[in-house]
Each structure stands twice: as structure tokens, then as C-alpha cells.
Amino acid sequence: MEEELDFWSFVELANRRLATEYGFRHQLATEVLLTLNRASDLVTYDLEAAVHRPRGRSWSAFRLLFVVWLAGPLEPKSAARLTGMSRAAVSNLMKPLVADGLLDRVPDEHDGRSVQLSLTEAGRAEMVSVFREHNEREFGWTEALTEEEQRILVMLLGKLITARAGSDTRSRR
Amino acid sequence: MEEELDFWSFVELANRRLATEYGFRHQLATEVLLTLNRASDLVTYDLEAAVHRPRGRSWSAFRLLFVVWLAGPLEPKSAARLTGMSRAAVSNLMKPLVADGLLDRVPDEHDGRSVQLSLTEAGRAEMVSVFREHNEREFGWTEALTEEEQRILVMLLGKLITARAGSDTRSRR
DNA sequence: CGAAACCAGTTTCGAAATTGACTATTTGTT
DNA sequence: AACAAATAGTCAATTTCGAAACTGGTTTCG
Numbered sequence: 001m002e003e004e005l006d007f008w009s010f011v012e013l014a015n016r017r018l019a020t021e022y023g024f025r026h027q028l029a030t031e032v033l034l035t036l037n038r039a040s041d042l043v044t045y046d047l048e049a050a051v052h053r054p055r056g057r058s059w060s061a062f063r064l065l066f067v068v069w070l071a072g073p074l075e076p077k078s079a080a081r082l083t084g085m086s087r088a089a090v091s092n093l094m095k096p097l098v099a100d101g102l103l104d105r106v107p108d109e110h111d112g113r114s115v116q117l118s119l120t121e122a123g124r125a126e127m128v129s130v131f132r133e134h135n136e137r138e139f140g141w142t143e144a145l146t147e148e149e150q151r152i153l154v155m156l157l158g159k160l161i162t163a164r165a166g167s168d169t170r171s172r173r
Numbered sequence: 174m175e176e177e178l179d180f181w182s183f184v185e186l187a188n189r190r191l192a193t194e195y196g197f198r199h200q201l202a203t204e205v206l207l208t209l210n211r212a213s214d215l216v217t218y219d220l221e222a223a224v225h226r227p228r229g230r231s232w233s234a235f236r237l238l239f240v241v242w243l244a245g246p247l248e249p250k251s252a253a254r255l256t257g258m259s260r261a262a263v264s265n266l267m268k269p270l271v272a273d274g275l276l277d278r279v280p281d282e283h284d285g286r287s288v289q290l291s292l293t294e295a296g297r298a299e300m301v302s303v304f305r306e307h308n309e310r311e312f313g314w315t316e317a318l319t320e321e322e323q324r325i326l327v328m329l330l331g332k333l334i335t336a337r338a339g340s341d342t343r344s345r346r
Numbered sequence: 347c348g349a350a351a352c353c354a355g356t357t358t359c360g361a362a363a364t365t366g367a368c369t370a371t372t373t374g375t376t
Numbered sequence: 377a378a379c380a381a382a383t384a385g386t387c388a389a390t391t392t393c394g395a396a397a398c399t400g401g402t403t404t405c406g
Contacts, residue, residue: 004251005244005251005254005255006254006255007254007255007257007334008331010240010243010244010255013243013244014239014243014244017243018243018304018308022301022304024304024305024308025308025312026308026309026311026312026315028315028320028323028324029308029311029312029314029315029316029323030308030311031323031327032311032315032318032323032326032327033216033220033311033314033315035326035327035330035331035334036209036212036213036216036326036330037213037216037217038257038330038334039209039213039330039333039334040209040210040212040213040214041213041257042257042334042337043206043209043210043333044210046337066187067183070183070186070187070190070191071178071183071186071187078177078178081178081179081180082178082179082180082183084180084211084214084215128195131191131195131197132197135191135197135198135199135202135203136199138199138202138203138205138206139198139199139202140337141202141206141333141336141337142199142201142202142205142206142333143202144332144333144336144337145205145329145332145333147201149329149332150201150202150204150205151201152325152329153205153208153209153326153329153330153333154204154205154208156318156322156325156326156329157208157209157211157212157326158181158208159317159318159322160212160216160314160315160317160318160326161180161208161211161212161215163314163317164215164219164313164314164317
């Protein structure tokens with residue numbers, strides 16, 4: 001009766017017990033979301049450990065730099081929305097990045113309360129260099145799927161997200 | 174030229190700039206993983222905020238109780254593996270849960286270094302009650318997809334996870 | 347115009363997770 | 377049998393992040 005459960009046999013066990021012993025109705029929902037979270041955790045942890053930590057950056061710092069890089073000069077509020085972080089998190093992350101000379105932070109001309117974030121030249125250079133490695137490792141994850149499978153995956157996840165976005169879900173402030 | 178980007182238009186913008194301005198090759202990989210992480214974040218944040226925080230438990234505490242509940246008496250090491258947390262995280266999480274009388278922690282009979290975790294009667298009762306609400310809210314997320322779509326989603330995510338699991342990925346220690 | 351409501355960003359503080367060191371036990375080797 | 381290496385769990389230090397309070401600028405409307 002040796003167990004030595006792994007993730008997949010645990011999901012199976014959970015399914016069985018939730019249904020037969022406790023009579024819960026939505027095991028497939030549990031299975032979908034367990035798998036979703038596990039996949040996201042694995043990928044994120046791998047990219048952070050393999051690409052970003054060795055260069056002295058956190059996963060969150062990368063995400064912030066990434067949106068500022070590609071979405072041009074940006075208010076912190078928009079950066080928070082695009083990354084899914086809170087405004088406070090953006091504000092805290094900014095400090096060391098500005099100090100390291102990757103991020104520029106200039107007062108907004110039209111709104112004295114606000115601020116515009118952009119990458120410095122050094123920041124752009126670092127993102128180009130980091131993203132090369134990041135993107136290769138991303139590819140290492142997704143190449144297990146055909147292109148069509150990847151498109152289906154994006155479509156299904158999109159459906160999951162947007163269906164709920166309309167209802168009572170609050171996004172992170 | 175008003176922007177007001179949201180997540181989807183940002184993904185589109187990122188795709189375009191990464192391809193045309195910087196010549197990166199694997200935009201679809203980026204799109205898949207951005208969407209994956211966003212979906213996972215949204216779902217997790219929603220469940221934590223709607224179900225678990227109001228009851229005074231963190232998302233991580235719930236995950237730990239969940240695996241101990243369903244995978245029976247368990248060593249901390251196994252609990253860490255199944256939840257994807259580090260052993261230290263499990264050890265830290267355990268303390269308040271034992272103090273609150275939800276978790277039992279008894280020395281292992283066959284290995285003096287180890288320990289067996291199980292739910293107390295109160296712990297079991299709380300999980301049954303919490304999971305009722307949790308599962309209903311999970312269903313609220315997944316019901317946007319047909320049952321077949323959900324099975325495809327699980328299958329694709331499984332493919333993503335297991336293909337890479339064999340290679341040089343280190344799981345969290 | 348001026349007060350009140352509102353909104354943007356920051357700061358502070360607390361919760362939680364990871365890394366690495368440490369203790370105790372077990373396993374493997376000679 | 378003895379000792380080295382590996383393993384389990386815990387603890388301490390550091391990092392990260394968010395909630396809530398706070399500061400200051402902007403808009404609304406009498």
C-alpha cells in the first residue's frame with residue numbers, strides 16, 4: 001500500500017473522494033483550476049529561477065519592465081492594470097529600478113498627480129537581452145504543443161477569463 | 174490616439190512589437206504563457222478574496238488543508254510536493270493551523286525525523302463547509318466552457334506540464 | 347470662486363514565502 | 377560496528393507584496 005502520490009494521482013484521488021464520499025458536484029471545475037494553477041506555478045517558477053533570479057531581478061520586476069518596455073511611456077496606474085499588480089506594488093517595485101537606472105520616472109505634464117514611466121536606454125538594452133533568453137525558455141515550454149493546440153489553449157483560457165470578467169469579480173486594485 | 178490598453182490589447186501590441194521591431198521568433202509562446210498566468214492569477218485572487226479571506230484563511234493555508242484532507246495522513250514532505258510549496262512554507266503554515274485545532278501533527282512511528290499530518294474533526298468539518306462554497310465559485314468560473322472544452326483544457330495543460338517535467342526543470346524544493 | 351468629493355501615487359505595516367543554516371535521525375559503506 | 381552522506385523538519389533572515397492610511401492635485405457644482 002505504498003502511496004508516493006504525485007500531482008496527477010492526487011487530482012485523481014481528490015476527484016474520487018470529493019464525488020463518492022462527500023457528494024460534491026463540480027469535480028471537473030476543481031480539476032480544471034488545480035491544473036491551471038499548477039501549470040502557471042511551474043512555468044513562472046521555472047522562468048524566474050532560470051532567467052531572472054540569476055540576473056538579480058524578481059519575476060515581478062520583470063513583468064513591470066516588460067509592460068513599460070512594450071506599452072511605451074505609461075502611468076503607474078496603467079502598469080498596475082496590465083500586470084495585474086496593485087498600484088502599491090508598482091510603486092514599491094519602481095524604486096530600485098529607478099535607482100538602478102533602468103526606469104525613468106517623470107512628472108506628467110497634464111496631470112500634476114501623475115507620473116510617466118519609461119525605460120532608460122540601459123533599461124531597453126537589458127530588456128532586449130533578457131527577453132532573448134526568456135523567450136527561448138518560453139518556447140521550451142510551449143513547443144510540446146502544436147501551433148494549433150496553442151491557439152486553442154489561448155482561446156479557451158480567454159473564454160474562461162472574459163466570461164467571468166463581466167460578473168462580480170473584482171480585479172486587484 | 175487614446176490608448177487605455179487592457180490586457181488583450183496589450184497582448185496584441187506586444188506581439189506586434191516583439192515581432193516587427195525586435196524580430197523575436199516565439200510570440201505565440203509569449204501569448205500562451207501571458208494568458209496562462211493571467212488566468213491563474215485572476216482565478217486565484219478571486220477565490221482567495223471571495224471565499225478564504227473572509228473566513229480568515231490564506232490561499233496557501235487552504236491549499237495545505239486541502240491536500241491533507243483528501244490525501245489522508247501525510248508527511249510534510251509529501252504535502253509540499255502536492256501543493257508545490259517549499260517544505261519550509263509547509264512548516265510555517267502548519268503552526269497556526271495546529272494552534273487553531275484544525276491540524277494534527279504526530280511523530281512518525283517508523284521514521285523519527287518525520288511527522289504525520291492529519292485533520293482534526295474540526296478541520297474536516299471546516300473543509301467540508303469551506304469547500305462547498307469554494308467549489309460553487311470554481312464552478313462559476315468554469316461554466317463558461319462546455320464540459321468537452323474543459324477536458325481539452327486540462328489535456329492541453331497536462332501536456333504542457335509533463336513534457337517539460339522530464340527535462341531540466343527543477344521543482345520547488 | 348471655493349468647498350467637497352474624487353483620484354493618483356506613496357508610505358507604512360503586517361502577512362507570507364523562500365533561501366540557507368542547523369539539529370536530529372536514518373541509510374549506506376567499509 | 378563506526379562513520380560519512382543523505383534526508384526530514386525547523387528556524388532565522390530576507391524579500392516581496394498588498395491593504396489601508398496618507399499626501400497632494402484635480403474636478404464638480406453650488
